[in-house]
Amino acid sequence: MDPEEDLVPIKDDTSSVLFMATASEADSLASSLNSITVPYLASFPPQSTEQKQQSQALQKHMRLGSQLPELFDDDPAALRGYVADKFRFRALSAYASVRAATAVDLIPADPLFLCVGGGPGSDAFGCVLAREGGPPALVFDYAVGWQPVVEQVGELSGGRVGWGGVVDVTQDVAGTTLETALRSRSACVVVFHYVLCEVMRSCEAGDNRDLWMTLVLSIVAGAPTGTVVVVQDQPRDGRVVKLLRERLAGIRDVSVAMVGENRNRSGGKKKRRGAAARREEGGEWDSTTLVITIQG
């Protein structure tokens, strides 16, 4: 019997396969995600066409790196649209990263997940789903407009996700609530999930192209030994990982690993069937998540 016969593909929003799961794991994930998204979305009136356009405009800013924190503050409908379009997939992607890192013993026991650029709480929720039983994951973001959304996700998740405070990826960790959280517990996992690439793009338009690394590098330089930093970003934009790896060398004693299961290399006839099919059915598993462990 094919050992993968009973496994089902768990996909992201581009139909790329994140990982293979048993049917019962897939059912359990679907039901956990529904327990957040269904009541959250039901708490809003149906979106008007104009609100859908506002939400799409916000997501376009995110893709282009032209987002500003104020954009998140004054438009709850646009934030709701982000939850409708992305929450499920981003939670699954974070779940996949933690699951893959756990499989190779890179996530400590009972970790405190600290998700930076983590509004609306999707990656935080994915992290706690992947590691049942730990403390609540905390969400940090430069846009305070996410706070009520994260708090609602927290209530719907039975307190498994909480708001950690305002933190900007382009600034040093010193003096922030993130620094306090890092020192509050021996086993912290700081997660940067689909944020660094976006910030890198906006920094490329400015005077200091390296500003997007400031928070990560300051965490690596100062966080307690044993802290783990997980970076998951656009699978095909390898620059975030490449540039970070170059800059990490020499800062501190760290171990760096790539983990993950995205299947994104094509094989033979799949090429004729479009990018999504290629990623789903192509030949090899590929690594996409960078895991940095601070060792000394």
Ligand SMILES: C[S@@+](CC[C@H](N)C(=O)[O-])C[C@H]1O[C@@H](n2cnc3c(N)ncnc32)[C@H](O)[C@@H]1O
């Ligand atoms: C594409 S969303 C990803 C959200 C979440 N991590 C996920 O995976 O669903 C990018 C997030 O980064 C936040 N963000 C953008 N620039 C930031 C910065 N300079 N510092 C901190 N957060 C930032 C945005 O407010 C938004 O919540």
